[in-house]
Structure formats: C-alpha cells, structure tokens
Amino acid sequence: MPLAATFPATLMTKDGVRIDAAHTPSRGDAGLGIVLAHGFTGSWRDATTRRIAHVLSGYGGVVAFDFRGHGRSGGLTTVGDAEVLDIAAAVGHARSIGYGRVATLGFSMGAAVAVRHAALHGGTDGVVAVSGPARWYYRGTRPMRQVHWAIEKAPGRLAARLVKRTRIRSIPWDPVPLAPHEAAARVSPVPFLIVHGDADTFFPLEHAHQLYEAAREPKELWIEPGYGHAESSATPDLIRRIGRWISHLPRLTDRPPSLDRRDVPDAAERTVPE
Template sequence: MPLAPSFAVMLRTEDNVRIEAAHTPSRGPADLGIVLAHGFTGSLRERPARRITHVLSGFGGVVSFDFRGHGRSGGESTVGDLEILDMDAAVRHARAIGYARVAVVGFSMGGAVAVRYAGRRAAAGRDGRAGRDGEIDAVVTVSAPARWYYRGTRPMRQVHWAIERPLGRLAARVGKRTRIRSRGWDPVPSAPHEAVVDISPTPLLIVHGDADSFFPLDHAHQLHDAAGEPKELWIEPGYGHAESAATPDLVRRIGRWVVANS
C-alpha cells in the first residue's frame, strides 16, 4: 500500500526558529488532527515516521514535524527543553488549518516533550493564560523517559556521549543530521514525571515496551503513578523502543484510542 500523500509546510516558533513540517490529510474523521513528534535524532522523512503517519492518517489528519536541530529544521537541539516551542507551533498550525480536535502523539524524546507541553498548556488554561490555538484534547506518549540524565542502559550512555562530548555531537551531525547545542540546560527544565501531574483532566495514554533497551518499565510506571485521571498505561510485550519498533497494529490501536478520547 502506498504511503499517504503529504504537503510540506514551514513553521516558525515563538523564538523564531524555522521548523519543517508536513500535513497529511485525514482518511478518517475530518475534524481530528494528530500532531506527531519523533524521537531524538529522528525525522518526519525517515521511513518509520512515514509509516506511522500513514497509519494514523486513517484516524485523523497528521501534522508531522522535525524538532529544531533535526533534518531541515533550523536551530540546535536542546534535547527536550525548547522543543516544547516546536510542538506549540505544530499544534497551532493544526488548529489554523481547521482541526477542531487536536491530539499529540510523541515517541521517546517527542513523548517527553508531549508530556511537558501538555502539562504547561493545561496549567496555563486553568490559570486563564492560554487561548484555544495551542490547546490539545488528548496526549499519547510512547517509549518516553520519566526523568532526565538517565544512564542506566548502554544505549542511553551512548546518547549522553553524543550530547555531552564534542566528538559525539560531530558524529550526530554527520551521521544523523542532528545538530546539538553544546551548552547544557540552564535552568534544568521540569522532568516529565513532574510535568505529567498537570495534564489532568486531558486524557493521557502512556505506552511502553517490556523490551525497551533505552528506558526500562519503571519510567512508564513513574509517569503513570504521577499522572492524574483520566489515564491509561499499556505495557506492550516484546515491544522495543520508539518509532522503529512500532508495529502497524500498535499504531492502529493508538489511533483508535485517540479517536475515542479526544
């Protein structure tokens, strides 16, 4: 089956970073938009993200995008901090092109950003500081970390080498087209397990594999335990990490959940 056609669009963030995005029209409900956020060193142009976009477009229109420092987007990656501004631009675009309901689906780093963004938006809405443009109706986080600086697995030690060492950042730039900011966080952004507290009453789905080689299951449980209702936790047998391991069946189940809960 050919992948669904998509239409390129260039977005601008609140801090004036150029973000490459694409809109794949819905083959399902016309009023539902799904913002798809990739993991660290990923891209909307890579085949796993394109497959996920195609499947999700059966449930709603999909706005996929490259985080800052990734692919053809501008700027440098801050590995989960300022990326909430990139997601904000994508959500606002989904609203601007007419979607009445908007859900965010994020993988790995994108899942952490989805949690942080949703928590900030919900808190701002309760305080009367947020308009409708950036509002979201449901959140799905897949293979996401619950806390920062985790080095408990070999893949995550390699990720930290790529982030923290000049040679690692060069390797990420050359091999993955990912440009990483050299200076660290100041201040340190809220961790996902802290931000998830604020998402309620927006529906939240946490998906994690029991074969994830990056983040063990305690990350998923920490997120779920901290979150308010309504929330669901899916522990997927045999599922590895993020986009590359996501099967069409899992993505379809996520799509059905989004339709039912947004």
C-alpha cells in the first residue's frame, strides 16, 4: 500500500540547531496536528516511522522530525535533555501551518522528551508517551546496558555514528535534567496517555506505572499484552487506537497558562555546547 505524501521541511530550534522534518497532511481532521517524536537512534525517514505517520495522518496532519544528532539534523544528541527544544520547534511548525489542536506522540526517548516538553514548555493539547522511561540511568535490562555503553564510551559513540547515523555528545549532563516521572506530575491539565507493552525488553512495566502514579488527571494507562518496545513493535491497530484517542482531545491551548507550570530551570534552557 502506498504511503501518504510527505513534504520535507527544515526547522530551527531556539538554540540554533537545524532540524530535518517532514509534514504529512491530514487525511482526517484538518485542524488536528500530531508531532511524532522517534526513539534513540531513530529517524522520521525510517520505514517503520513513515508507516506510523501514514496511519496517524488518517486522524490528523503529522509533523515528524529527526532529533538533534540524528539522521540529517544538525548538532549532537543529548539523549533527552536539549531535545525538548526540538519538539518545541516541531510544535511551533505545526501551529504555523494551520493546526489549531496539536498533540505530541513520542516513542522511548521521544516519549521522555514529549513528557518533559509538556512540563517545561506547554502549548499542546495532549501528550502520548509510548514505551517511555520513568527515570534516567536505568540499567536493569541488557538492551539498556548496551544503550549506556553506546552513550558513555567512545567506541560506543563511534559505533552509533557509523551504524545508526547518531552523533552523541560526550559531555555528561550537568545538571541532570528533570526526570520523566517528575515531569509527568506537571503535565496536567493536558490529557496524558501512557502506553507500554508487557513484553518491553528495554523498560519493564514499572516505568509505566511510575509515570502514571506521578501524573495527575486527566491521565490514562494502556498496558498492551505482547507488545515489545517502541516503533518497531507497534502494530497498525495500536497506532489507530492512539490516533482515535488523539482525535477526541479538546482544544486546550487557548486557556491561560497553568499556575503549576512555571519556567523550571533546566539544562535544556541553555545553549548546549557541541
């Protein structure tokens, strides 16, 4: 089946990083935009992500993009910190091309960034976190120990650059950014959907439960039987259900900013050295 047409775009973040993006126009609600955020080492150009964007475009227009340090975007990845500025640029682009309601949908690292963006920046009408971590530095599974090797060790960073086209910043976080479960407490009053598989080999279900318990209403938790991790395991049926959930979101962004969402000092608010 042919995929819906996409139109490339180049975005610029607040700290001056060029972001490679694409817009898939809505085949459903013309006023609904969905910002699609991939996982670590992913890209909007990956076949799996493009299929997800195609399914979602049946519900709203999709703005997909490569995080900094990934694919054709500039800069270096900070693995979840400064990436909130990348989502902010994508949300701004969705608004600029006419979408009145905008939701963010992130997978794995993208889920953590979407939650942190909602807490620190706001300006969206819904947040969906799929296969996301609740906390940083988790090494409880073999895949996550491999991820930490790729991030923390020079040979790992070289392998990520050569094999996955992912350029990782070697400078450790200082300070450590707001953790996803801490950010989850600040998403309300924006509707928040957490989706996690009971067969996730990266982050066990405790992460989904920690996010859900930290969040305030309105919130939902979907535990998906047999679902593994992130984009590669997501079925068209799951993406359609997420699309339907997003399509029923009320428009919230005309409201005054929540008194609970203030400008929180965070490493992502600074220019990140490359």
